[in-house]
Amino acid sequence: MVRGPALGVARAYRRGMARPDSPARSRPLPRTPFSPAFWRSPLRGPWLTSVLGLVLLGGITVLFLTGLLSYAAYNPDLSTVNDKTPDKGLLGFYLFSWPTDPHWLYRLTQGVHVTLGITLIPVLLAKLWSVVPKLFTLPLARSLAHALERVSLLLLVGGALFEFVTGVLNVQLDYVFPGSFYPLHFYGAWVFFAAFVAHAALKTPAAVRNVRQLRAEHGELVSPSPAAPTVSRRGALGLVGGGSLLLLVTTAGQSFDPLRRTALLAPHGGAEPATGPGGFQINKTAAYAGIHADETSEEAWRLVVVGRAGTVRLSRPELLQLPLHSSSLPIACVEGWSTSDQGWRGVRLRDLAALVGYDDPPDVLVESLQRHGAFRRAALRANQVADPRSLLALYVNGEELTPDHGHPARVVVPAAPGVLNTKWVARMTFGEL
Amino acid sequence: MPQPRLLPVGSPLQLLLLGCSFALAAYAGLRLFTEDWFGVALWFVGAALLHDLVLLPLYATLDRALVRGAGRHRDRVAYVRVPAALSLLLLLVWFPLISGRVAGRYASATGLPPDGFLTRWLLLTAALFGGSAVLFVLRLRRATKERPPTAH
Numbered sequence: 001m002v003r004g005p006a007l008g009v010a011r012a013y014r015r016g017m018a019r020p021d022s023p024a025r026s027r028p029l030p031r032t033p034f035s036p037a038f039w040r041s042p043l044r045g046p047w048l049t050s051v052l053g054l055v056l057l058g059g060i061t062v063l064f065l066t067g068l069l070s071y072a073a074y075n076p077d078l079s080t081v082n083d084k085t086p087d088k089g090l091l092g093f094y095l096f097s098w099p100t101d102p103h104w105l106y107r108l109t110q111g112v113h114v115t116l117g118i119t120l121i122p123v124l125l126a127k128l129w130s131v132v133p134k135l136f137t138l139p140l141a142r143s144l145a146h147a148l149e150r151v152s153l154l155l156l157v158g159g160a161l162f163e164f165v166t167g168v169l170n171v172q173l174d175y176v177f178p179g180s181f182y183p184l185h186f187y188g189a190w191v192f193f194a195a196f197v198a199h200a201a202l203k204t205p206a207a208v209r210n211v212r213q214l215r216a217e218h219g220e221l222v223s224p225s226p227a228a229p230t231v232s233r234r235g236a237l238g239l240v241g242g243g244s245l246l247l248l249v250t251t252a253g254q255s256f257d258p259l260r261r262t263a264l265l266a267p268h269g270g271a272e273p274a275t276g277p278g279g280f281q282i283n284k285t286a287a288y289a290g291i292h293a294d295e296t297s298e299e300a301w302r303l304v305v306v307g308r309a310g311t312v313r314l315s316r317p318e319l320l321q322l323p324l325h326s327s328s329l330p331i332a333c334v335e336g337w338s339t340s341d342q343g344w345r346g347v348r349l350r351d352l353a354a355l356v357g358y359d360d361p362p363d364v365l366v367e368s369l370q371r372h373g374a375f376r377r378a379a380l381r382a383n384q385v386a387d388p389r390s391l392l393a394l395y396v397n398g399e400e401l402t403p404d405h406g407h408p409a410r411v412v413v414p415a416a417p418g419v420l421n422t423k424w425v426a427r428m429t430f431g432e433l
Numbered sequence: 434m435p436q437p438r439l440l441p442v443g444s445p446l447q448l449l450l451l452g453c454s455f456a457l458a459a460y461a462g463l464r465l466f467t468e469d470w471f472g473v474a475l476w477f478v479g480a481a482l483l484h485d486l487v488l489l490p491l492y493a494t495l496d497r498a499l500v501r502g503a504g505r506h507r508d509r510v511a512y513v514r515v516p517a518a519l520s521l522l523l524l525l526v527w528f529p530l531i532s533g534r535v536a537g538r539y540a541s542a543t544g545l546p547p548d549g550f551l552t553r554w555l556l557l558t559a560a561l562f563g564g565s566a567v568l569f570v571l572r573l574r575r576a577t578k579e580r581p582p583t584a585h
Contacts, residue, residue, distance in 0.1 A: 087464050121526055128484060129493075135485055145443025148451045154481060155458055161480035173538050174529035178472025183464070188477075190461030198454035202447060230500055230510050239515055243522045250523070250557070264553045265527045273544040281543070288542045404544055 033136040042226035043236050044130055045217040050207035051237065052127040057200055057207075059120045060160075064193055066113035070334060071186060073098045073106050073417050078363065079379035079433040082420075084182035091190055100387040103341075103414035107332035110417070111255040114336020117167055118251050122243030124160060126236075133221065149202070152195050159192025171335040172267055180374070257340040268337035277397030278405050280339045281331065283418050286403040289370045291424050293403070296369070301408050303392075307356025307430040316408050319394060322347045322355075327389035333418040344412045346393035349385045353430045361385040366411055367427040375419040379433050384413045392425060492521070512569045516561035523554055 032038060076083040077095045099105065141147035166188065170181045177184055253263035263269025272279045294300060298316055305312045326345045332338035350361040363382050370376035384390055390413045394401065401407040406423030413421060466473055496514065503510045529535045531554045536547035
């Protein structure tokens with residue numbers, strides 16, 4: 001598919017200069033990337049670039065919207081403990097109370113965000129390949145508007161790569177990027193989106209025309225001295241689509257327990273971490289979170305519930321005396337993987353609120369035994385506390401919670417991101433946050 | 434004295450649009466750059482440069498070498514190009530897991546074995562090249578059968 005710059009170019013250039021009158025040369029040899037004749041792939045042209053551009057227009061719009069939804073799902077405006085971007089200013093203009101229905105909402109939006117993002121990587125790479133000659137176009141600026149457009153393209157290309165790279169690294173737990181993932185990916189998305197909207201507004205009409213057009217191609221992307229083709233345009237698109245399909249089928253399974261083994265390379269693909277009722281996927285193990293068995297034992301562990309009626313301390317046997325309820329909910333991670341619905345059993349959050357004086361459930365601050373980790377404390381909104389499916393779970397799939405799933409007690413809330421389903425809960429403070 | 438040539442302004446609509454875009458980008462950018470502005474700038478610009486000046490020339494050169502190596506059998510290039518491109522794509526996307534550079538953190542955080550990724554990538558690569566080889570042989574045989582028999 002690819003005919004681009006080559007290392008042999010300099011050699012060819014010198015050879016060409018040594019024999020300026022060579023009769024074999026009917027046209028000038030490719031010189032530097034700044035010469036249009038340097039770019040020889042017969043595939044490049046407005047049609048291919050436009051098709052790829054339109055796919056990205058749709059795909060990246062979905063990525064941006066699902067990203068904004070994921071941001072809202074954390075309820076960052078509820079409490080500082082949920083807010084990793086306190087200086088967001090106007091960028092949080094659209095925030096709303098994240099609902100609890102349907103209970104698979106976050107599983108869907110975030111699964112789409114990550115899986116679609118990974119699937120679009122070949123399209124992004126092909127699009128960048130198709131327009132790379134433009135990077136070297138001379139003169140650098142034909143007009144002020146053109147000069148600004150080129151600066152904007154740096155934000156567009158740099159922004160796209162920044163967003164894809166930080167996302168892909170984060171889901172693989174490779175935290176090499178310069179700072180915390182949340183602000184980088186969120187503010188980076190806005191920088192990128194600003195350039196993306198301008199680019200889409202300037203280019204989409206022409207792209208639509210180019211795709212409809214069946215005439216022979218012309219324009220600055222078309223090589224003036226094309227090499228003999230080794231693949232058709234449709235063949236090249238087929239390779240890009242094949243790459244996307246391969247990534248999709250080896251990733252999507254990490255969002256469904258029965259298909260997990262088909263996700264051959266995705267971080268939460270393959271086999272489950274263990275067998276049995278508590279064998280499903282784990283975000284952070286007890287060992288990773290620094291939880292010791294001596295602080296979760298029946299003698300040591302107490303749940304502290306604080307509200308306007310005072311403070312209540314409950315041991316696990318005392319908790320088991322409260323009315324227990326069941327609900328079927330998934331774990332859905334910001335990293336894009338999720339489990340199918342698991343059968344949780346425990347005490348309703350609203351019953352715990354009532355225990356400390358709230359018949360009308362308020363917000364709650366949940367604190368874990370975890371000593372480190374961005375979400376060892378998390379806030380839930382009143383609508384999440386009030387939902388009858390929201391539990392302080394003590395059992396899962398008919399057995400006691402395993403240490404890795406939050407023993408002695410964990411929160412489960414419908415449609416909430418995984419990290420708000422706090423594990424190893426130590427303290428719950430009900431009331432205005 | 435000759436007047437210095439001024440850059441023409443260009444489309445006013447385009448200027449307005451880009452002005453809006455830059456204002457929004459700057460608003461978000463100021464927040465993006467608060468933590469480690471140099472590191473972030475390096476990643477932002479570096480990602481574009483690394484892609485355009487290293488990754489793209491690298492795979493373009495590999496592909497050119499492949500086409501050259503095929504000589505007069507240019508029509509057979511696809512049988513190597515497609516599985517190689519797909520395999521390298523998987524390696525590019527899942528490099529942290531396949532290379533094992535996050536193996537320790539991955540195993541301790543998720544409770545999953547970190548060593549299966551390289552094996553699975555190698556098996557996928559083998560399947561891609563193997564499938565391509567089977568397709569090549571089948572097509573070659575069909576082409577041979579369809580060719581008119583040579584006289585003895």
